[in-house]
Amino acid sequence: MAPAMILFVVFVLYPILYIFNASMYDWDGINEAIYVGLQNYIEMFTDDRAFAVSIRNSVYWTFLTIFPQMILGFILAYILTSGVPLQNVFRIIFFMPAIVSPVVLGIIWQRIYAPFGGLLADLGREIGAMWLIQPYIADPKIAIFSTIFVNVWQWTGFSMLMYVAGLNGLSQEVLSAAEVDGADARQRIQFIILPMLRHVHQTLILLGVIGTLQTFALVFMLTKGGPNHATEMLPTYIFQKAFTLQSMGYASAVAVVLLVIALSASIFQVRVLGSRFTIGG
Amino acid sequence: MTRRRAGKMLAFVFVAALALIWLVPIIMMLVVSFMPPDQRAPRFGGLLISGVSLNNYVTVFEDAEIVRHFINSVAVTIPSVILVVAISSLAAFALARLKFLARDIWFYLLIMTLMLPIPTLVVPIFQINKALGLNDAYAGLILPYTALGVPFAIVILRSFFAGFPIEIEEAARLDGCTRFGIYWRVMMPVSWPAVAVVIIWQFMTSWNEFILALVTMNSVDVKPLTLVPLVYSGQFMMRPGPMFAILTLITLPVILVYYMMQRFMVSGLTAGAVRG
Secondary structure (H helix, E strand, O other): OHHHHHHHHHHHHHHHHHHHHHOOEEOOOOOOOEEOOOHHHHHHHHOOHHHHHHHHHHHHHHHHHHHHHHHHHHHHHHHOOOOOOOHHHHHHHHHHHHHOOHHHHHHHHHHHHOOOOOHHHHHHHHHOOHHHOOOOOOOOOOHHHHHHHHHHHHHHHHHHHHHHHHHHOOOHHHHHHHHHOOOOHHHHHHHHHHHHOHHHHHHHHHHHHHHHHOOOHHHHHHOOOOOOOOOOOHHHHHHHHHHHOOOHHHHHHHHHHHHHHHHHHHHHHHHHHHOOOOOOO | OHHHHHHHHHHHHHHHHHHHHHHHHHHHHHHHHOOOOOOOOOEHHHOEOOOOOOHHHHHHHHHOOHHHHHHHHHHHHHHHHHHHHHHHHHHHHHHHHOOOOOHHHHHHHHHHHHOOOHHHHHHHHHHHHHHHOOOOOOHHHHHHHHHHHHHHHHHHHHHHHHOOOHHHHHHHHHOOOOHHHHHHHHHHHHOHHHHHHHHHHHHHHHHHOOHHHHHHOOOHHHOOHHHHHHHOOOOOOOOHHHHHHHHHHHHHHHHHHHHHHHHHHHHHHHHOOOOO
């Protein structure tokens, strides 16, 4: 336990206190820091369009990744535990994107979305489906949704695997009792299976929120947060402020906001949805 | 029964079609990596190539120090996996079985770390590493990866340990087993599925981690594979072939590890994280 505590203090607890302190300074990381009080926060909330956009994008990202991933993941898990042929092969296929680095996926999807020689554009020309030819990551209006789509593709298999594990753990007696009592497949899903998988839903929502709040590599490789901040997320914004623009103090202030959002989300989940991680000791 | 059969057929067709679409980006990565050097522009994003050539792989091994980056990734990933398994299994054992000061507070603090987005820590960890002289050093990534990986591992292992029948431990103790003996000879051997989940998870997250590696590893010599596309993005910008060969080489190890460990994954998740 002691090594866990030491690592925790050095690389988690101290950094948290550190960003609270650093957020009060105007600091380029090299020269002496100048104390500015809450100035960074005031600027962030009143006069920073990129910050506002990244907050909006986080909201989009939360809802448009978590629920599609859960719904599609459950459908796949339900089919892939019902004894269809090759179900293990399918499970591996759907899970595969989850283990590939988002850096790699960002570059691949650039070629899928590219307007010339890109997969979707070429396909659209070939089969005459012109609607497939879109400036997927170049148009500020749709770029964030194109990025979110990649995330859904990447993580649906993870949701599927969690539901497969959950479905395997369900009591077969209850299910066959329901079948004997005349409940059809739809009723069994709606009234028995989905409620009994409550803990899986909670885990996936929790992991989805964490995942949203740390989204970095995919956006960084696919769009760099652009065009004109249209796909900016809080992590890419922190990185840009800290390491491109050398505003360590301002970046720390953004990091504090991200931290506060993450902790409020976790408290909300523990209080309202019931925590997954406190059960079972 | 025939209706059920028809339903199953329909489900199979749906899943098979979706699986094919799902694989397209991965197949694309492989196909473009075998693109012949004389083909300038691949069609359909690279799904159609004019022939198969290993030329890109030769280029990558000649022009890029891919082996060196591979070694860097291994040198960061393997120690972090070993440290996470060692530290988290001892800590999970302590949390599940021993009583010590403020035990529950420590547990909640660790759980809180699970909710912590890594990007919030990137500025302070960069500064800590600078102060400790760990920028451009493997340890500058191994230590934070371990610190950030331990909480998830503890959650998985603790519930596995907690569900272990206490009678067996008592029997082991009567036979003269020490506390450490119970952990090492009794708990760990039967916890393989949960340990496998921890190994896969930590391997994948360390191997693929990006933002901390990006700020910690500045000199090209120590950069892990995950940074390689950025290093060579200028050099290979107009040549997707070598770039996609690099992407394939980055991806193969994780796919191999996952394939070897995946039979533990579902059972480990069922027993650990997802238990109701």
